[in-house]
Amino acid sequence: MSSTIDSDPAHAAPVAASDRRHRAWLRCIEGCPTTLPLDSTIYRCPTCDGLLEVAHDLDALRLRSPAAWMKLFDDRYKRTLWPYGSGVWGKKEWVAPEVEDQNVVSLDEGGTNLFWAERYGRKLGLSDLWVKQCGNSHTGSFKDLGMTVLVSVVNQLIRQGTHPIHAVVCASTGDTSASLAAYCAVAGIPAVVLLPRGKISTAQMVQPLANGAMVLALDTDFDGCMEIVQRLAEEPGIYLANSMNPLRLEGQKTIAIEIVQQFDWEVPDWVVIPGGNLGNVSALGAGLLMMQELGLIGKLPRIAVAQAAAANPLYRSYLKGFEGGLRPVVAGATQATAIRIGNPVSYPRAVRTLQRFNGVVEQATEDELAQAAARADLAGLFTDPHTGVALAVLEKLVANRTIQPGERVIVISTANGLKFPEFKIKYHEGALAGVRPLLVNRPVELPPDYDAVRKAVFDR
Ligand SMILES: *Cc1c(COP(=O)(O)O)cnc(C)c1O
Numbered sequence: 001m002s003s004t005i006d007s008d009p010a011h012a013a014p015v016a017a018s019d020r021r022h023r024a025w026l027r028c029i030e031g032c033p034t035t036l037p038l039d040s041t042i043y044r045c046p047t048c049d050g051l052l053e054v055a056h057d058l059d060a061l062r063l064r065s066p067a068a069w070m071k072l073f074d075d076r077y078k079r080t081l082w083p084y085g086s087g088v089w090g091k092k093e094w095v096a097p098e099v100e101d102q103n104v105v106s107l108d109e110g111g112t113n114l115f116w117a118e119r120y121g122r123k124l125g126l127s128d129l130w131v132k133q134c135g136n137s138h139t140g141s142f143k144d145l146g147m148t149v150l151v152s153v154v155n156q157l158i159r160q161g162t163h164p165i166h167a168v169v170c171a172s173t174g175d176t177s178a179s180l181a182a183y184c185a186v187a188g189i190p191a192v193v194l195l196p197r198g199k200i201s202t203a204q205m206v207q208p209l210a211n212g213a214m215v216l217a218l219d220t221d222f223d224g225c226m227e228i229v230q231r232l233a234e235e236p237g238i239y240l241a242n243s244m245n246p247l248r249l250e251g252q253k254t255i256a257i258e259i260v261q262q263f264d265w266e267v268p269d270w271v272v273i274p275g276g277n278l279g280n281v282s283a284l285g286a287g288l289l290m291m292q293e294l295g296l297i298g299k300l301p302r303i304a305v306a307q308a309a310a311a312n313p314l315y316r317s318y319l320k321g322f323e324g325g326l327r328p329v330v331a332g333a334t335q336a337t338a339i340r341i342g343n344p345v346s347y348p349r350a351v352r353t354l355q356r357f358n359g360v361v362e363q364a365t366e367d368e369l370a371q372a373a374a375r376a377d378l379a380g381l382f383t384d385p386h387t388g389v390a391l392a393v394l395e396k397l398v399a400n401r402t403i404q405p406g407e408r409v410i411v412i413s414t415a416n417g418l419k420f421p422e423f424k425i426k427y428h429e430g431a432l433a434g435v436r437p438l439l440v441n442r443p444v445e446l447p448p449d450y451d452a453v454r455k456a457v458f459d460r
């Protein structure tokens with residue numbers, strides 16, 4: 001963990017930008033004049049209580065040409081020079097320029113493959129469908145992209161010794177806690193996670209336990225955990241790791257940059273993304289807008305947010321043209337447990353993103369998400385229920401001609417299917433509530449007898 005920025009050959013190249021320090025800070029999304037340093041331990045605007053976002057010194061970033069940025073990012077992509085081979089830290093100047101290399105806590109996040117969903121897409125009548133496999137990551141979800149940034153900033157704060165930090169805390173529907181626990185374990189920072197008892201998968205429960213986090217299982221839902229954790233984060237020495245904290249979104253923003261980069265800097269027509277607390281869709285939008293502002297891309301894709309019908313406050317608000325703002329709902333049971341959220345913190349960010357990207361919101365029932373997941377699995381994927389929600393929504397948008405057959409579509413797969421074995425097992429056992437399984441595949445149990453095996457194979 002010792003390479004310095006000067007040892008990066010791309011960095012050492014004679015570019016004017018190297019003279020001007022890249023800077024980022026926090027500001028209120030409602031436009032208050034307040035600004036705060038990137039490493040503040042405040043998560044809402046002190047003036048209006050609005051959400052905060054990270055702002056970058058775009059003039060400094062403009063000193064490097066769009067072509068030079070693209071070359072720099074391409075030169076670093078998945079290479080070995082630490083930490084620039086990470087999909088997040090390869091874009092460090094755009095993410096968190098003031099974190100020093102030796103303070104970065106990275107597990108080589110990002111750089112995930114784009115799966116060309118050729119057979120599945122063809123069934124839907126799409127020829128250019130891709131699934132961005134964000135779940136192929138250290139802890140099995142896209143949450144690693146944001147957590148590396150947050151934990152690196154905390155690590156820098158601790159090493160500088162200016163703010164005492166005793167623990168990093170989060171409320172979670174499972175994946176955030178797994179990611180926080182892993183990154184904190186790497187850095188030796190205590191982590192505390194609040195989970196809704198009995199509402200997450202076994203794998204998600206085991207991850208933070210294995211990584212030594214303090215796991216508090218509360219008899220409530222995610223929204224109940226979120227209320228408590230926000231209060232806890234007001235205590236001295238407690239740092240908040242939820243996506244209300246805009247540092248997470250800066251890392252997640254690189255999903256947008258990476259997708260465009262993987263298409264040789266071409267912009268797709270559509271991005272479909274599952275949404276719960278709505279930080280990730282906002283991050284996706286922020287990454288695209290930053291590329292546009294810095295001249296790397298000339299157009300924007302449309303964005304579709306996919307929600308589970310059991311937890312659909314954004315969908316309901318969208319149907320009313322976002323008039324009257326967010327009406328929180330009590331989120332019902334869904335296989336898509338990571339998006340079982342009734343009162344999404346980043347709602348105001350998501351509405352802005354949807355308005356900017358000519359976006360749509362659609363929902364999927366339990367039956368729809370499970371069938372879509374099973375259909376995609378038959379074409380080689382291993383779909384988690386949240387990606388199932390996104391695929392079901394994709395199918396609806398194709399069916400109602402919102403998405404046209406020739407358009408290039410990217411579906412953001414947010415987690416690895418291996419984290420949700422109960423979902424898969426129960427589907428194929430026909431035991432999922434509200435689901436009429438059409439694509440069941442069961443093991444054929446046989447005695448260890450050649451003729452019985454031969455007969456079974458040839459019968460099929
Ligand atoms: C966190 C999460 C989401 C939702 O992301 P938000 O930023 O909360 O909208 C979707 N899918 C999975 C698997 C997640 O872990």
Ligand SMILES: [Zn+2]
Pocket residue numbers: 028029030031032045046047048049050
């Ligand atoms: Zn404000």
